[in-house]
Every structure is written in C-alpha cells, then in structure tokens.
Amino acid sequence: MRAMLTIGFVLLVFAAVIGLAAWSGPGRSAVVPRALTMASAVFGVLALIASGFTQIGAGQVGVATLFGAVDQQPLSQGLHLINPLKSVTQMSTRTETVNVHAGPGGKEVAAGESVDAISSDGMRMPLDVTVYYRLVEADAPWVFQHLGPDFAQKIVIPATRTAVREGLAKFSAQEAYSSKRTDLTTAMQDILRQHLRALLDDYSFKGQGVVLQQVLLRNIGIPDQVRDAIEKKLSAEQQALAMQFVLQKETQEAERKRIEARGIADFQKIVTEGISDKLLAWKGIEATLEVSKSPNAKVVVIGNGKNGLPLIFDSSGTSGGN
Numbered sequence: 001m002r003a004m005l006t007i008g009f010v011l012l013v014f015a016a017v018i019g020l021a022a023w024s025g026p027g028r029s030a031v032v033p034r035a036l037t038m039a040s041a042v043f044g045v046l047a048l049i050a051s052g053f054t055q056i057g058a059g060q061v062g063v064a065t066l067f068g069a070v071d072q073q074p075l076s077q078g079l080h081l082i083n084p085l086k087s088v089t090q091m092s093t094r095t096e097t098v099n100v101h102a103g104p105g106g107k108e109v110a111a112g113e114s115v116d117a118i119s120s121d122g123m124r125m126p127l128d129v130t131v132y133y134r135l136v137e138a139d140a141p142w143v144f145q146h147l148g149p150d151f152a153q154k155i156v157i158p159a160t161r162t163a164v165r166e167g168l169a170k171f172s173a174q175e176a177y178s179s180k181r182t183d184l185t186t187a188m189q190d191i192l193r194q195h196l197r198a199l200l201d202d203y204s205f206k207g208q209g210v211v212l213q214q215v216l217l218r219n220i221g222i223p224d225q226v227r228d229a230i231e232k233k234l235s236a237e238q239q240a241l242a243m244q245f246v247l248q249k250e251t252q253e254a255e256r257k258r259i260e261a262r263g264i265a266d267f268q269k270i271v272t273e274g275i276s277d278k279l280l281a282w283k284g285i286e287a288t289l290e291v292s293k294s295p296n297a298k299v300v301v302i303g304n305g306k307n308g309l310p311l312i313f314d315s316s317g318t319s320g321g322n
Helices: 002-024 031-050 137-146 151-168 173-179 181-202 224-274 277-292
Strands: 053-056 060-066 078-081 087-092 096-102 127-135 210-220 298-302 310-314
Touching: 053 060, 053 087, 060 137, 087 137, 096 151, 127 137, 127 151, 151 181, 151 210, 173 181, 181 210
Parallel strands: none
Antiparallel strands: 053 078, 060 087, 096 127, 127 210, 298 310
16 A cells, blocks of 8 residues: 555656656656546556555454554455555454463474473373454554454463463462363463453453363373372272172172071971971871781881880791791
8 A cells, every 4th residue: 555655656756747848848848748647646546546445354453644643544355445644453353262282292382382282290291272252353553553463472471471471370280181181271271361361451451352262181191100109099989999890799699698598497397397306206107007008028126115116027028048
C-alpha cells in the first residue's frame, strides 16, 4: 500500500514536470510530451486510488496504524478502502499451536520452548505438551498495541512453561505416568488460563485477547529404573490378588470337606443310634430261621448268655476220614 502511494506521487510529479517542460519549451505543441504527461497523470491518480485499498487474507485480521496511533477497529478478511497513509499489519486468527518439552530427549522443540519439570516426589520427568490457541479478532488491535504481533512468544509460551512446571508439581511420578494423566492435563490447562487472565487483568483489559482452546499431553515418560519399580509394584499387586484368590479357593475347599465330614459323622451317629440290642437279637432270629429251613444236616450251638443266639453249622459236607 505504501509502495503504491509512493508510485502515485512519483508519477504525478513526473507528469507535472513533463507538462511544464512541454508547455514552456519551444516544442510545447508536440504530441509526445502531452501524451506522456497525460499517461503519467492518469497512472499516478490510479496508483493513489489503489493505495487506498487493502486486502485482508482468509483467516487473518488487519490492524491499521497511522503515525504510531493504532486504529481500534479491526479489519476483517476481504477488501477495504482506508486512508492511504495508514499501514496495515495482518495477524492470524486461525488455531495456532505451541509445543513445550520437559526433560531430556526433545528433538523438535526450540530452546525457548523447553522446561525443567519435577514431580511432587522429586522426579524429573520428560513430557511433551501441545497448546492450541487463537487470537480473538475483535481484540486484535489491543493485542497488537500492548503485546505486539509476536504475542505468542511473549505470553503463550512462557505461561505454558509455567503451567507445565506447576501442574506436574502437584502429582507424583507414578500418578502422572499411569493413573492421573487426565487430571494432570486438566491442571495444566487451568493453570495456563489463570496466568493468561492474570496478565490481561494487569492491563485492566476485560476482553479475552487470546482464547486457549485445548492442552494435550502428547507424551510422558519416566526414567527406566522408576518405570521398572512401578512395573514391579504393579506385578506384585497382581500376584497378591492371585494369592488371595488361591487362599479363598482353598478356604472354600476346606469348608466343603468340613461340611462333608460333618455329614458323614451325622450319618454314622444316626445309624449307631438306630441299632439296638433288640434289633440285633431279632436279626439273629431271622437268620437262624432261614438256616433252619435248609434240608442239610446241621450242628446247633447255643450262644453264651441268656440272649445268646443259636449258631447252626452245616455238617453235610464234612468228611469222616479223620
């Protein structure tokens, strides 16, 4: 825009000089100087008019300044007619990212985007965090005036480094590595929002300026010895659970055998109580009657005692040789 303005002024000055020379010189009626003067004047006017137009690209917002004064009305994407003396700076309103790496092993992160983060139990843990943010179009003039077009380097990255450090300090290495990764991400996001808001409040600015869209914990790791210790602890816990299952199973088996033995004992008790002397005598009489019905020769021996039962031996098969 400034270039078109300069070209327009140069062409008009050139047209004026040529015109004066053509009219004042001996050949002032020549056609060529007149044509050249008219052409320079026309192109100069067109250049001046063109210098008053500016185009804001897609996903951009324009901030106009005139001799250092910032126009508080942002220029949205599209074509605008403005004061040719104003200069326009375009700033992105698209979603941008900031990557922050903590601990050793960062390869794609610049030195200014690294942080030394330590867990609550004093463990230095490597992790990678990505922050998604965007510039609020309506607040672009304020951000440009107070923070500059490189506001991400000035506020977003430092606040993210602080959020990573303070967020990790609230969790132990094992919690951050395994059970509370989501809580760690939420803590970092809340801390980052608080720091950005505190910075804007320091300027007494009530707008948003920059919108924090999302914080992603892309990767987190711990030293090998700590990882081995955690895995051993988890393995021991699994073994303890397995042993509890075995003990529970053995207890149930012992209880089953105890119930079975109690049933056998109860059965024997019932049977023992049901067998009386009278029943045995009666069964003996029944057996004697069955034997006495046999046609074979028999030897009868009377048992001892008043209730002794006769014992009958079959002598038909005995030999008389001895």
